[in-house]
Amino acid sequence: MSVIEIRNLTKKFGDVLAIDNVSFEVEKGEIFGFLGPNGAGKTTTLNILVTVMKPTSGMAKVAGYDVVKYPLKVRERIGVVFQDITLDRELTGRENLWVHGKVYKMQTNELKKRIDELLKFIELEKWVDIQVKRYSGGMMRRLEIARALIHNPEILFLDEPTLGLDPQTRVHVWDYIKKLKEEHEITVFLTTHYMDEAEKLCDRVAIIDHGKIISIGKPEELTRQIGKEVVYVKVEDSFRVKEMLKSLGEMGFVEDVHQIGGTTIRFSVEDASKTIPKIFEVSQKLKVKIEEVRYHKPTLEDVFLHFTGRSLREHEAGFMDHVRIYHMRRR
Amino acid sequence: MVKTKEILVSTYVMWYRQVKRFIRARSRLVGSIAQPLFWMLFFGLGFTSALTFQGYRAFNSMNYMSFLIPGIILMAVFFTSFMAGISIIWDKEFGFLKEVLVAPTSRSILIFGRALGDSTVAVLQGFIVLAVAYLLTPNLLLKGVPILVLTVFLTALTFTCLGITLASKIKSMEGFQLLTTFIAMPTLFLSGAFFPVETMPSWMKIMAFLNPLTYGVDAARKVLTGVGFFPLALSLTVLLGATLVFTFLAAWVFEKTTIE
Numbered sequence: 030m031s032v033i034e035i036r037n038l039t040k041k042f043g044d045v046l047a048i049d050n051v052s053f054e055v056e057k058g059e060i061f062g063f064l065g066p067n068g069a070g071k072t073t074t075l076n077i078l079v080t081v082m083k084p085t086s087g088m089a090k091v092a093g094y095d096v097v098k099y100p101l102k103v104r105e106r107i108g109v110v111f112q113d114i115t116l117d118r119e120l121t122g123r124e125n126l127w128v129h130g131k132v133y134k135m136q137t138n139e140l141k142k143r144i145d146e147l148l149k150f151i152e153l154e155k156w157v158d159i160q161v162k163r164y165s166g167g168m169m170r171r172l173e174i175a176r177a178l179i180h181n182p183e184i185l186f187l188d189e190p191t192l193g194l195d196p197q198t199r200v201h202v203w204d205y206i207k208k209l210k211e212e213h214e215i216t217v218f219l220t221t222h223y224m225d226e227a228e229k230l231c232d233r234v235a236i237i238d239h240g241k242i243i244s245i246g247k248p249e250e251l252t253r254q255i256g257k258e259v260v261y262v263k264v265e266d267s268f269r270v271k272e273m274l275k276s277l278g279e280m281g282f283v284e285d286v287h288q289i290g291g292t293t294i295r296f297s298v299e300d301a302s303k304t305i306p307k308i309f310e311v312s313q314k315l316k317v318k319i320e321e322v323r324y325h326k327p328t329l330e331d332v333f334l335h336f337t338g339r340s341l342r343e344h345e346a347g348f349m350d351h352v353r354i355y356h357m358r359r360r
Numbered sequence: 361m362v363k364t365k366e367i368l369v370s371t372y373v374m375w376y377r378q379v380k381r382f383i384r385a386r387s388r389l390v391g392s393i394a395q396p397l398f399w400m401l402f403f404g405l406g407f408t409s410a411l412t413f414q415g416y417r418a419f420n421s422m423n424y425m426s427f428l429i430p431g432i433i434l435m436a437v438f439f440t441s442f443m444a445g446i447s448i449i450w451d452k453e454f455g456f457l458k459e460v461l462v463a464p465t466s467r468s469i470l471i472f473g474r475a476l477g478d479s480t481v482a483v484l485q486g487f488i489v490l491a492v493a494y495l496l497t498p499n500l501l502l503k504g505v506p507i508l509v510l511t512v513f514l515t516a517l518t519f520t521c522l523g524i525t526l527a528s529k530i531k532s533m534e535g536f537q538l539l540t541t542f543i544a545m546p547t548l549f550l551s552g553a554f555f556p557v558e559t560m561p562s563w564m565k566i567m568a569f570l571n572p573l574t575y576g577v578d579a580a581r582k583v584l585t586g587v588g589f590f591p592l593a594l595s596l597t598v599l600l601g602a603t604l605v606f607t608f609l610a611a612w613v614f615e616k617t618t619i620e
Contacts, residue, residue, distance in 0.1 A: 081461045104464040111458050117377065119384040131373040132463045132470065134366055160384065 030057045032184055032216050033078065038087035040073050040240075047073045049240035050087070055218055055233075060210055062231030063220040064329060066339075070240040071220035072112065075188050078218065079109045092183050108177030112188040114169050118162040122153055122172050125161060126179055133180040140179070147175040151205060167198030174205060178215075185209065187219040191226060199223075203230045224329040236333055243336040252327040255335045256284055256297025262308060263321040267291045276311050285335065292320075295334070297327065370465055371473035378444075378477025382484070389488075396436040396489045400496060404428045429493045429500065430580035431553030434515060437486040438551075438573055441516040442544055444478035445523020445610075449536055461617065468611035475520045475610065482516035483509060504583035507592070511583065514599040515576035521606035528613045551577045557589050572602040 033055035040048040048070045055061040063071045076082035078091055080100035089096045092106040116125050123144060130140040148154050151171040161169065170190060177185055190206070191199040207230065209215050221227055227234045228248045235245040244251055264273055270288055277296060278286050282304065286296040298304045301324035312319050334340055382388065408424040451457035460470050490508075494500055526539055550564065551573035560568060568574045579595035582588030588595070 079462050081458070101464050104462055107462070109458075109462045113458075115459050117381065119381040120377070124380065128373050128377050129459070131369055132460070132465050134369070134465065 031055060032057045032092055033061075033218060034088075034090040035074075035078075036088045038074070038077065038089055039085050040070070040077065040082070041085045046240050048077075048084075051237075051240070051242055053235055053242060053245060055216060057216055058210065058214050059232040060206065060217040060219070060230060062227040062234040063218070063237055064222070064224060064227040064234050064333075065220075065237035066222055069222075069237045071222075071237060072188055074237075075186055075218070075220055079107060079186050080104055105180075106183045107186060108180065108182035108184070109186045110170075110173045110177045110188065110190060112192060114166075114173065116161045116169055116173060116176075119160060121158050121160055122148070122164070123157045125172065126176055129176045130179045135180060143179055143181075147178060150208075151175045165198070166194050167201055170194065170198075170202055171205060174202075174209075178209070178213075182215070184216045184218060187217065189220055189222070191221070191223065199226070206230060224333070228329050234329065236329065236336065238333070238337050244332060248329060251329060251332045255327050255331055257299050257326075258301040258324055259295060259297050259327045259331050260301050260304065260308075260322065260324040261289075261293055261295050262319060263293045264312070265292070265318040265320050269315065269317045270294065272315055273312065273317050276315060277308070280307070280311070287338070289334070289338075295331075367466075367469050370469045371476065374470050374473025375477040375480065378474055379480055382481040392436065392440060392485045393488050393492065395439075396432045397492055399432050399435070400425075400429065400493060404432070404496075423497070423499075425497050426499065426585050427556075427581070428554065429490075429497060430584045431551070431577050433486050433489050433493065434512070434551070434573065434577045434580050435548060435553050436489045437482045437512050437516050437576075438519055438548065439544070440485050441478055441482040441519040442523045442547075444481065445475070445520040445525075446527045446536065446539060448524055449527045449530055449533075457617075467615045467617070471524060471611060471614040472607065475517060475524060475607065478520045479513055479516035482520070483512050486512045486516075500584045501586055502584075507596075508580055508583045511576055511579040511596065511599065514596070514603045515573065518572050518576075518599065518602045518606050521603070521610035524610040525606065525613050528610075528617050547571055547573050550574070552589070553577050572599060575599050575602075 031054035035054070036052050038048055038051045039046070051070075051074065063074065065071050073082065077084050077089055078096060080096050080103050083097060091103045094102040094106075096103050117128070120128070126144045126147065127140065130143065135143070148157050151174065153168060153171060153175070156164065156168065161172065164172065174185075174187075174190075187206070191202050194202065203226070206217060206219075210217060219226075219231070231248065233246060234248055234251060235242050236251070237243065244254070262273075264270060270292055274286055274288055274294060277283050277294065283296045283298055286294065289295050305322055305324070308322070309319065330340065404425050407428070411424045448457055460467060463470070487509075490500075494502075522543075526543070527536075530536065530539065546567075550568045550571050552560075552568060553573075557565060557568045557574060557578070575590065575595040575598040578588045578590050579592055579599070582590075582592050582595070
């Protein structure tokens with residue numbers, strides 16, 4: 030059963046096409062990841078789904094309700110964690126949850142019970158009566174997740190949930206999101222530009238670039254599309270790359286040969302450890318000097334590169350993100 | 361009945377949030393008292409002696425300090441409330457506003473609760489300033505304090521809601537600068553807080569009459585010193601009218617806000 034349904038969704042800002050005729054569905058109980066570089070249209074899509082932005086055309090249904098026609102019905106059934114920390118820093122953790130619960134029209138007794146329950150879940154019981162400004166970034170995120178869950182939503186929306194967090198804290202936040210799904214059977218829709226986040230956390234991933242979905246499926250399905258192992262060969266002389274490319278292409282067992290950057294060639298093979306000696310044979314024959322060889326199991330990063338010819342990381346942390354991260358730390 | 365209760369709870373919770381934030385943020389408290397205090401001390405005492413010529417006093421024989429103090433209290437209230445209203449610009453990008461936009465509760469009610477909270481804060485600040493002012497000029501009349509509370513509260517709510525209305529329409533930080541320069545400063549100077557309305561050039565007088573803050577300052581002056589330009593009832597009526605207009609305007613504009 031799908032809890033999010035999007036049909037031909039388009040959003041324009043003036044002449045700029047932020048989302049370009051996107052369609053997909055999210056199943057009940059899954060963790061669905063929207064992976065793409067900054068400016069790909071992830072947050073715009075999320076904003077439409079959580080009813081704070083109107084689409085230019087197309088249809089989106091969340092929890093069975095059209096987001097444009099029944100925004101209140103949708104809002105009652107979703108929890109949202111925005112990219113920027115939206116906690117009240119002067120208030121304590123408990124007060125933050127209390128204010129939120131009351132805004133969501135919860136009864137006092139039920140709310141008190143729920144607050145205790147959630148604080149236990151996110152392991153912040155000891156911090157609950159301390160002002161949020163004394164919390165670490167990871168603790169704030171956890172509190173925000175708890176806050177988004179307080180009214181028992183069916184679907185939880187997370188916009189870049191681990192942006193600006195250190196690697197350990199990120200793993201910690203992932204654990205909570207996984208636990209949510211397992212213990213509370215909640216559907217999670219998240220956006221991210223971290224490919225490891227999409228890979229390790231999500232049941233299904235949609236890769237989005239320039240407002241279009243370029244590939245959608247389980248992470249292992251997506252990576253399987255581009256072969257078993259990916260090899261990167263860096264040669265010394267950029268003028269010889271073309272020759273090398275040609276020879277590699279003729280090798281039969283080598284697939285999907287591409288030049289990336291000036292002197293690097295990427296291709297996929299069944300078994301890299303057996304292929305690499307053969308590559309050296311070719312290079313010796315051509316008298317091309319190899320500077321570096323790398324290979325690994327394909328990741329979503331490789332999938333993105335495969336479909337767009339660009340790296341996800343090239344876009345990582347634009348100017349606004351630095352402003353954001355600075356702002357988050359300062360607050 | 362359920363509806364009424366919901367409205368009260370939503371209003372209360374937003375009010376609670378604003379007031380609690382104010383009480384917790386001590387630096388804000390200090391800042392809010394320090395600024396008016398400097399105005400009273402340096403500006404006030406400086407002009408008081410400049411305007412006192414061999415025993416002759418301007419302002420209907422009123423000491424300039426006594427004249428100024430109601431103005432300074434209202435200035436503090438005006439700035440606090442107007443800035444509190446405008447601060448929803450920040451919230452749009454980095455905070456509470458986003459939360460409220462996805463809540464299944466009436467936005468008008470939530471923003472009204474917030475405005476009430478901000479106004480309460482402004483009233484509290486106004487009275488801290490009054491307490492300090494009383495130490496400087498013990499001849500202030502205190503018997504009209506309940507009317508002063510009403511005056512200050514209506515002024516605060518008017519300008520919080522004006523701030524919210526303007527901020528909902530503004531898309532950038534540059535806009536924030538423009539608002540403070542082109543709205544806040546003229547409103548303050550044309551309010552009669554520093555110099556009397558009756559001696560203003562007539563074109564300026566007209567602008568002062570259109571300014572809600574003028575009535576707040578005048579009512580406060582009448583209550584605290586016994587001297588005022590307008591009848592008290594007129595001032596309060598105008599303030600009440602302005603409060604109603606700007607509250608509805610803020611609610612209406614905020615109800616339609618989207619993130620674009």
